Amino acid sequence: MRPQHNRLPAGVARGFSGSAIDRGRPLRFRLDGRIISGFAGDTVLSAALASGIDTLGLCRGHPIGLVPRAAPAISHASLANDPQRALPMARTAAQDGAEYVTLGVRRPGTLARLFQPGRTLGLLLDDAHALDRPWRSVAGSPGPSADLLVIGGGVAGLSAALAGARSGLSVVLAEASPYLGGNSGLFGTQDGEDSPDESMARLSAEVAANAAVTTLTATRVFAIRSGQVRVHQVEMLNGTAQGRVLDIAAPRIVIATGALERLPIFAGNRLPGVTGTLDAHELAVRYGVWSGQSALFATSSSPAYRLAMLASDAGIAVNRVLDARPHPASRFIQFSRAYGMVQSPGAMPGAVDIARAGGTLSVEIDGREGPSLSAERLLVCGGWQPDLTLWHVAGGASQWHHDHGRLEAVGTCEGIVLAGSAAGYFTRRGCIQSGADAIDQLLGRPRQAVDDPIIDPLHESADGPAGIAEPRPDGRPAYLDGGVGFLERPAPPRRRWHMPFHAQPKAGLLVLSEAPQPLAVCDVAAGVGLGLIPPAAAGVVAQERVALVPLAQVGDSATLPERAQPGVDDLPHYLQGRFGPDARIVRLVPSVQRIFEPGALIYRSSDDIHPLEAIGVVLRQSVNGTMGLVAAQAASAGRPVTIRDKGAALAHIRPSED
Template identity: 40%
Template structure:
């Protein structure tokens, strides 16, 4: 099939998404940010719309490829039907970039602003269609419960096949086939693929789905009130930190596997690997089986052991332990590909090696359970130093975790955890689930994601995550001893929790590793900052006597009891001429900066009065007129508490600052 994207012809096959077809047709670059190209990936792709309906944006990774569609990205890249574009296609073929200038264009509004249809009810909603979620769906259906299984990809199965199995476990492909057959046979399971839960508020979920209808891509919004919710949301892949870690051609292990396994897409014919996890070795073997030239695998662990490493040795793949990536640069217009600087780095000894050249660099910085919806639903989390990741803590009784999101690693443990989560939801006896892992002498555990120094004049940014947050690591001075080699470790002088942007879970995990977020407050930072506030939907509105809708509650559920049981909304005023941004933390005085010690947070600025905002304050005995300090970009800003907010009165104080 063929369709147009920004005027350029894209070819694909039935079952492709717009994204997979675009990547297979040569698109590798989303656009530019701060003058540097940034890769087009499943986690970072622009929404698309039909040219006849440009205001109706759909997520590129979930839109099915449909013959004869005419699509544009939002925001739009350069027009593809100009004389210059036609000449370029004749001389050079299709472009590699969608051409979006990310620092000068605004993203369209999210799906949460759409109106939903009638609210449905279900006994159990399971989020995530991997082996844990599929097992949970079958277990709940066999209890005669109504079940809704939601999967953001167009197919079930998840990522179990990337990780393989250990001796005695059911093969992931066999488990997926068996569970798919069982789900199909159970009439009380409704399966929603190409669907994403964009909000979770109490027991209510808002689900955005994309489907094909009469030659067009359509979307629908559902709201489901569930008695119980099982989150089998899987794991996020951490990004190693080095200059150029999101250039076109740099791709995560999970992303590369999914494109190849689900869609048969592997751009270019050679690849190098940089990893701290054994899953990358399995992918290297699969790539070699498919005829891809695996140039080299570098691993920051000095002497890693794994059955997958033994397979790589049998394939004759060159490997090196104790080596980390320092920087990646594009090889040039005439020779597409990457030049990757690496260094031997073992127990304080560091030596730069010859650059590594490949068309594609597959990276893996380890794994982080995806707790985004867990936090949104009111769950807690904390930092686990042994595995350098956030793990779930206590949560509401109607909410349960399963699979990799609950911290399990092996296929069998993920399968067992799905049934365990459902049993726990309905008060049934739950045997202790103990995961048996291979002895570390034979299967080396993952190491923390690597961190390289960022020179003052880096050729490309270093990002903390591969998603939409676009949080970049600032350059730091090099240490005098290692400066000549450019291998000084990063010593942050910034507080990541105070950046004026939403953070991803992986951002928070990277921030702890960098020392930019205290480990003891990582869970609170993730809960408060690693949430897309645009995804929160309005609660079911009450109707006034005149039939008009009342506004939604000012304080979202995730802030309940965060600043004590008696926290109230106050009108606050900056003592400087400046805007007070949503999410800025408030402290008793300028000496405080740790988020754990915050007494409140800005809920919303007041556009009609510069320097004023509504804030949630939890200080006992707070009085009108007293001072406090707001932290913004690691800088203290003096404010004063004007008065408790009266929702029925004009909020503007009309007083001088």
């Protein structure tokens, strides 16, 4: 069996030995031609990480780390050209003897493949859509239907599924990962609560025993509207992992997708070896995967200290914990002091680089002189953002909460409610109770108060804002989020004395509405922190840019026919009236031939950059060109408008021909 350098030994303290794997059943498979060793229960991603592959590829010449949130699609080697057979690397069970290929663009040429370093998948990530999921372009097949669909198998989703079943509803529970339980294990326990493991085991057992609940694991919802969702599911058929796209109909939907971990913004924040605490915890607990023998932590949230203690119990040398909060207080902080961990309050990384010798990380402290810190791994946490992705895709609204420093849902969405951390609850007790509360909302029953106790800040500091370091003059990128997009922090151009004026480099992204792809929720949150998005406009930007599928794609199947090209009356809820009651769909003709992305905002002139000044939005590409929705007073033929899509571009309005 080939060595697995990043696999913790069996029986390691405090549960980091891998609950999902069977070490008595080793397996081997090929990934892009190289042999990968693992165990039964591994995913393709966890086995690759355990075997030392830690780099996704290069983005504009800079290496990007391989992490669960940014893992590429893969396919069986014989089916690489069929998007319907594509599989998610993080959700696909590794199979003995299988041969997989990663899907994406690589540097051309035989020599490039022969001399590709062993730690990287070798993908080129310059294109904004480099990690697009092929199955999102596939029409859905009829899937199961139920009275209630619950999205998310954490404690809130499990609670909602049970409450629905007890109310006489048939329930489908869809969980993206291969396992139920969510991530509450990272956050510890408050007084009067069961331990996270006890809560998850109890709820999971009750769901498994309830005949009214159908559980679908390895099933990610990627499109949603009232009454229906579209999912991509990985299932084992005849011993082979296969993917399929299904449409699931349900008149009541609970979104319990939890919270996303934000990425602190500093140069080098997506290098190999830099990992979010949530991903690191899941990989260690589920699969016994942990890279390196030394670690630094950088956080603005207290659960990172708990992970640091668990890592120390597993034999990892925790060199230091940097906390962006100036005076943090927490029981986890007190416990970690008892471990002898060095703590640096009011500090965060300013820049991270890979040392030439041994691949260790060199970490500079922001705003401080002195030698760099070094470790094999840097674990980061910039706080938590409720995962409102599906809420926004469904047409739900949100607004920026100044005290909590995050986007939070507001208003209602017909037949759809939020629960758990996605609804803004903080504690495990509150998340569990919110699951039952969601069912009361959907059934129109009187609601009971949700007990979500917050510990006195004197004893438990609230999460601080995601740390933002000073920009680096050397141009090393700092990314806004750790997912499949690679939006960099805007930086002013560097003038070089030896270059003539006309050849000086142009400024990069200046406003977030110019991003050439849909934004992640955490991109929007980062944009507020950086001053790229006014807090009052954050909810509007999120509604219009956090979209994973083109308009009207959901329901484009034999079970629910829908017009291929929607008119004004078919627009999603959040666009109804957005640009006035008489807004019109028009054709946009660019001055220079190019394709605009759906969601790009339209302005009267290039001087306008505030999202609330927009007079329209790009809807889609059609056989007649780019179609947009614009305010009536701007819809006259021939009128020039500015579209902010990776730089302001001039376009002229023509009457709609759809």
